Amino acid sequence: xxxxxxxxxxxxxxxxxxxxxxxxxxxxxxxxxxxxxxxxxxxxxxxxxxxxxxxxxxxxxxxxxxxxxxxxxxxxxxxxxxxxxxxxxxxxxxxxxxxxxxxxxxxxxxxxxxxxxxxxxxxxxxxxxxxxxxxxxxxxxxxxxxxxxxxxxxxxxxxxxxxxxxxxxxxxxxxxxxxxxxxxxxxxxxxxxxxxxxxxxxxxxxxxxxxxxxxxxxxxxxxxxxxxxxxxxxxxxxxxxxxxxxxxxxxxxxxxxxxxxxxxxxxxxxxxxxxxxxxxxxxxxxxxxxxxxxxxxxxxxxxxxxxxxxxxxxxxxxxxxxxxxxxxxxxxxxxxxxxxxxxxxx
Amino acid sequence: xxxxxxxxxxxxxxxxxxxxxxxxxxxxxxxxxxxxxxxxxxxxxxxxxxxxxxxxxxxxxxxxxxxxxxxxxxxxxxxxxxxxxxxxxxxxxxxxxxxxxxxxxxxxxxxxxxxxxxxxxxxxxxxxxxxxxxxxxxxxxxxxxxxxxxxxxxxxxxxxxxxxxxxxxxxxxxx
Numbered sequence: 001x002x003x004x005x006x007x008x009x010x011x012x013x014x015x016x017x018x019x020x021x022x023x024x025x026x027x028x029x030x031x032x033x034x035x036x037x038x039x040x041x042x043x044x045x046x047x048x049x050x051x052x053x054x055x056x057x058x059x060x061x062x063x064x065x066x067x068x069x070x071x072x073x074x075x076x077x078x079x080x081x082x083x084x085x086x087x088x089x090x091x092x093x094x095x096x097x098x099x100x101x102x103x104x105x106x107x108x109x110x111x112x113x114x115x116x117x118x119x120x121x122x123x124x125x126x127x128x129x130x131x132x133x134x135x136x137x138x139x140x141x142x143x144x145x146x147x148x149x150x151x152x153x154x155x156x157x158x159x160x161x162x163x164x165x166x167x168x169x170x171x172x173x174x175x176x177x178x179x180x181x182x183x184x185x186x187x188x189x190x191x192x193x194x195x196x197x198x199x200x201x202x203x204x205x206x207x208x209x210x211x212x213x214x215x216x217x218x219x220x221x222x223x224x225x226x227x228x229x230x231x232x233x234x235x236x237x238x239x240x241x242x243x244x245x246x247x248x249x250x251x252x253x254x255x256x257x258x259x260x261x262x263x264x265x266x267x268x269x270x271x272x273x274x275x276x277x278x279x280x281x282x283x284x285x286x287x288x289x290x291x292x293x294x295x296x297x298x299x300x301x302x303x304x305x306x307x308x309x310x311x312x313x314x315x316x317x318x319x320x321x322x323x324x325x326x327x328x329x330x331x332x333x334x335x336x337x338x339x340x341x342x343x344x345x346x
Numbered sequence: 347x348x349x350x351x352x353x354x355x356x357x358x359x360x361x362x363x364x365x366x367x368x369x370x371x372x373x374x375x376x377x378x379x380x381x382x383x384x385x386x387x388x389x390x391x392x393x394x395x396x397x398x399x400x401x402x403x404x405x406x407x408x409x410x411x412x413x414x415x416x417x418x419x420x421x422x423x424x425x426x427x428x429x430x431x432x433x434x435x436x437x438x439x440x441x442x443x444x445x446x447x448x449x450x451x452x453x454x455x456x457x458x459x460x461x462x463x464x465x466x467x468x469x470x471x472x473x474x475x476x477x478x479x480x481x482x483x484x485x486x487x488x489x490x491x492x493x494x495x496x497x498x499x500x501x502x503x504x505x506x507x508x509x510x511x512x513x514x515x516x517x518x519x520x521x
């Protein structure tokens with residue numbers, strides 16, 4: 001793509017999300033969502049093969065349906081409250097429709113079916129933008145309407161998302177689909193605590209974005225999209241095998257790494273609100289996630305599967321330099337001792 | 347009949363929307379779009395928005411729909427689909443008509459036709475006041491307010507339209 005046009009379109013994606021996050025008028029928020037959707041389509045379609053076109057079409061259809069539902073919720077809110085400002089949505093019908101629309105945009109169950117298919121059909125960099133940046137705008141709207149969200153619907157969607165994200169990722173060997181199911185599960189964790197403490201949702205979003213950025217950049221650096229290809233990184237850059245190990249275990253939520261911080265805080269906040277069964281179930285279902293992360297680490301850094309000598313070499317000989325990678329790796333694994341600093345958020 | 351003119355126009359509006367949603371060939375879709383545009387203009391005019399209605403005719407029907415008509419005329423097939431040529435299209439059209447008839451009967455049974463939005467207050471609208479709102483039409487004041495209080499909206503929508511054109515060109519470029 002022409003670099004000037006590509007820059008313009010990328011800046012429009014950023015502008016769309018910024019408009020969503022900074023507007024106080026519902027119509028501007030809707031315009032921001034549409035601008036974001038419109039501008040990310042050519043980014044998803046960077047290569048012109050039928051798979052990317054199919055993935056972008058699926059993405060466009062689901063997100064446009066979600067925008068239509070959002071507009072309907074906005075109009076119903078307008079009919080019953082007579083104003084356009086972002087406050088809690090007082091009418092229960094409008095609130096439920098809006099929650100469903102934002103869940104469709106985020107990829108929560110039962111609207112999760114597009115996430116693995118779209119993520120698989122596009123390139124790694126586009127998948128990175130899809131799974132990290134595109135989650136910011138709907139989550140900011142959920143944050144702003146969080147006092148009025150129907151708890152039953154949101155918790156049902158959250159728990160089912162964690163279940164689907166864990167279970168669905170079990171049979172995958174394609175790395176993009178694994179990251180997609182991991183995204184579904186993390187969105188479930190984020191929305192589970194939204195009604196109780198929106199600050200923890202934002203904390204989880206921050207740490208999730210850092211860890212997903214790290215994982216995707218490690219995949220981009222070794223140009224690997226399957227588990228088999230990832231298992232050959234020991235031959236190319238042996239250091240990245242250790243880094244993949246650490247980052248994957250952090251994504252699974254294991255204690256001395258920073259991925260444990262949001263899960264710990266969320267479980268603590270849920271138990272403070274006297275729900276015991278729910279965080280137990282969530283923690284148990286996070287084990288499914290941990291299983292397929294550990295399977296990746298097993299094949300990448302812990303074992304070398306027996307193979308013939310010509311399969312051991314990867315064909316790509318020039319190294320990519322990703323500047324942001326070392327700070328991201330550090331941040332996605334070593335942030336746990338900073339947990340007491342969370343008290344400044346109150 | 348004149349007291350219920352808005353209701354009748356809105357029924358024609360919905361019927362023409364059903365007409366193109368049942369997906370005949372785009373030429374016929376454009377035909378009912380013209381009808382729906384004209385009828386929509388009539389609805390807006392009945393609420394006092396003469397400027398907006400005329401803008402619908404001029405820009406929408408006279409600009410965008412003309413270009414749409416030319417492009418579909420270039421890309422049309424030898425036997426385009428009408429509403430009665432295909433069982434599916436006719437079925438969807440009749441289903442839409444049936445639902446509209448049921449809705450009309452429900453509205454008429456309730457003995458009130460003024461079933462439009464009920465606003466409960468002025469709320470957050472920025473009041474663009476020329477100081478003497480009894481003489482000027484407030485709708486033109488709203489259009490003028492678009493360029494003063496609503497400058498950010500104009501910038502955002504203008505930018506989205508520009509990026510929309512860039513995106514469409516980029517997507518249809520192929521390789």
